[in-house]
Amino acid sequence: MLTKLVLRPYSLSFTIFSPHRFFPSKPHILSLFSTSTSTQNLTLTLAQTVSYGPSLHKGTRPSPQYVPQSPLKEEEAEEEEESVIDEDGFTRVFDIAALRVPSKDCFPLENRLRGHLLNWPRIRNIARVPGDELEEGFSKLMGEKREIMDGEDETSLDSLNRRIYGKAEGDGERLSPVLYREKLVKTFDSRGFANFRNLAKMSRPKRKKRKEEQEGFEGKKERRKNDFVMVEVVENGEEGEDLSGLLGNEFKGRKWRGSTRLLLLDEQYADKGVEEMPEAIKAVLKENSGQSMASTFELVRCKLTLFYNYWQMNEILEALLPNGTIVPSAFETVGHIAHLNLRDEHLPYKKLIAKVVLDKNKPKIQTVVNKIDAIQNDYRTMQLEVLAGNCSLVTTVVENGFRFHVDLATVYWNSRLATERQRLLNCFMRNDVVCDVFTGVGPIAISAAKKVKRVYANDLNPFAVEYLERNSVLNKLERKIEVFNMDGRRFINAVFTSQKAQSITQVVMNLPNDAAEYLDAFRGIFRKKPKDREYTLPMIHVYGFSKARDPEFDFHERISIALSEAAVDVKMHRVRLVAPGKWMLCASFILPESVAFAKTTINL
Numbered sequence: 001m002l003t004k005l006v007l008r009p010y011s012l013s014f015t016i017f018s019p020h021r022f023f024p025s026k027p028h029i030l031s032l033f034s035t036s037t038s039t040q041n042l043t044l045t046l047a048q049t050v051s052y053g054p055s056l057h058k059g060t061r062p063s064p065q066y067v068p069q070s071p072l073k074e075e076e077a078e079e080e081e082e083s084v085i086d087e088d089g090f091t092r093v094f095d096i097a098a099l100r101v102p103s104k105d106c107f108p109l110e111n112r113l114r115g116h117l118l119n120w121p122r123i124r125n126i127a128r129v130p131g132d133e134l135e136e137g138f139s140k141l142m143g144e145k146r147e148i149m150d151g152e153d154e155t156s157l158d159s160l161n162r163r164i165y166g167k168a169e170g171d172g173e174r175l176s177p178v179l180y181r182e183k184l185v186k187t188f189d190s191r192g193f194a195n196f197r198n199l200a201k202m203s204r205p206k207r208k209k210r211k212e213e214q215e216g217f218e219g220k221k222e223r224r225k226n227d228f229v230m231v232e233v234v235e236n237g238e239e240g241e242d243l244s245g246l247l248g249n250e251f252k253g254r255k256w257r258g259s260t261r262l263l264l265l266d267e268q269y270a271d272k273g274v275e276e277m278p279e280a281i282k283a284v285l286k287e288n289s290g291q292s293m294a295s296t297f298e299l300v301r302c303k304l305t306l307f308y309n310y311w312q313m314n315e316i317l318e319a320l321l322p323n324g325t326i327v328p329s330a331f332e333t334v335g336h337i338a339h340l341n342l343r344d345e346h347l348p349y350k351k352l353i354a355k356v357v358l359d360k361n362k363p364k365i366q367t368v369v370n371k372i373d374a375i376q377n378d379y380r381t382m383q384l385e386v387l388a389g390n391c392s393l394v395t396t397v398v399e400n401g402f403r404f405h406v407d408l409a410t411v412y413w414n415s416r417l418a419t420e421r422q423r424l425l426n427c428f429m430r431n432d433v434v435c436d437v438f439t440g441v442g443p444i445a446i447s448a449a450k451k452v453k454r455v456y457a458n459d460l461n462p463f464a465v466e467y468l469e470r471n472s473v474l475n476k477l478e479r480k481i482e483v484f485n486m487d488g489r490r491f492i493n494a495v496f497t498s499q500k501a502q503s504i505t506q507v508v509m510n511l512p513n514d515a516a517e518y519l520d521a522f523r524g525i526f527r528k529k530p531k532d533r534e535y536t537l538p539m540i541h542v543y544g545f546s547k548a549r550d551p552e553f554d555f556h557e558r559i560s561i562a563l564s565e566a567a568v569d570v571k572m573h574r575v576r577l578v579a580p581g582k583w584m585l586c587a588s589f590i591l592p593e594s595v596a597f598a599k600t601t602i603n604l
């Protein structure tokens, strides 16, 4: 139990501090956590002592301009048209240590230091250092430089110097633009502008860059759209003056290092010096410094920034929802639609929850809906409210290799029945003829059509029938499916009193609320047929719900009553628990001869 508390540090801080940080009134930008330094420090201290890995309650916030906002009252939340999440409020900066090494040495070292590297979810423990990539030709020269340092070849040093410093400008190679700028900077003094008239122009940021800077917050947002992590080296101020104004941010610091990589070290080494590092790291540094006079490995301090995109859905919702609220963690998906089933306590925050679900599951999820009411109508369609994303409820679902177009506004679909449909399909043989009485958009009928001889598929809902026809064509099975649009009882009567009856071997009745009561339609269906001939009596698969203590017994009773037959040999299968104590069952049995040839029939 203690561990659970420890893993949820936010609950500690929420209990201790005022909840006013979570829900602002208008404007509708939702932020989290107070910025009060003492609060933050205490939160950090608590969090840091109790958990490993990144957390919204650890690290620091990058911007000091954060303004705490007043709580969002429930009435206001209900009025809310659209929730906008303050994504910047989720940015956290972590101080970590890293070994900066030449890129070519990186992978062997990664293997060697594996146990000491940062092991945070979704964070690569190797990071690039922007702006230190080296041109191919130049890296050759760098190679030569090392040789020279070992005292092997002096002419290469000359060539390198000429290239870097323009020592023999005019007689040497042309300087690269970067090196040329570097040279200018070195010779720049208070009279610099007189000597180098173009220098001011060169150091002025390009128009596009300037525009981005002016846009500030907006510009940054654009840059971060798909980013979730950023690693920056914290340059040592003593190393040299900051030339970024002249040379651009990429050339901050004057040391030219060539292509390097950062091996991010475990968070426990964040503030440790070389002496406090584990032996493995010390050994690597020692070996390297022994190899040449200028050590190429160095221990550096880094800032690792995690953005809104990094945090998972539950982390964001835990931070945003009031303390004690159960965080909605699961949802069903139907094609591009995420289907929530929110509790009453979530309703004031429904748009906010939907926005997070959308953000965290894009691009697969494009629309987030919530079920407004229990399914009550004849067509078993759901009353849905679109909470986020596009409003289209028409989508395409792929199930067991078949594609189905569905419009959740007008037809029934339940992805949770996929396994059951597959189980049923496994019961069918090549020679079967299947009769699907409550077919919907055809998930059973269409997949069966691929396997069996023929399918008769029926539904009362004209929209479902339209989609069934479309889906038959979409899956190139329209020739094997005959479609009907009538009430289930009439349909049973119509097919079993026609020539088709001879061939039908399987009947599927998937309308769990009422299907058992439709079984009376089978009474007397063969009564007009000569008794001396042989008939195939179909296997019926009928679905039903039961809340009884013995659901099988209860459902069996209902079937017997509907068939007016005391004992029926039934095979029961529990499909799934649809609610606490409520089972969905499938009963399979061969239609009893006494029922098929009964003299009494129902009135249609």
Ligand SMILES: C[S@@+](CC[C@H](N)C(=O)[O-])C[C@H]1O[C@@H](n2cnc3c(N)ncnc32)[C@H](O)[C@@H]1O
Binding pocket: 378, 379, 380, 412, 413, 414, 417, 437, 438, 439, 440, 441, 442, 443, 444, 458, 459, 460, 461, 464, 486, 487, 488, 489, 510, 511, 512
């Ligand atoms: C639970 S859905 C099952 C659909 C399909 N078998 C599936 O697995 O997705 C029940 C279907 O029965 C249809 N239905 C409801 N009452 C009906 C009736 N009296 N006659 C025929 N179809 C009916 C509904 O329109 C709905 O498509």
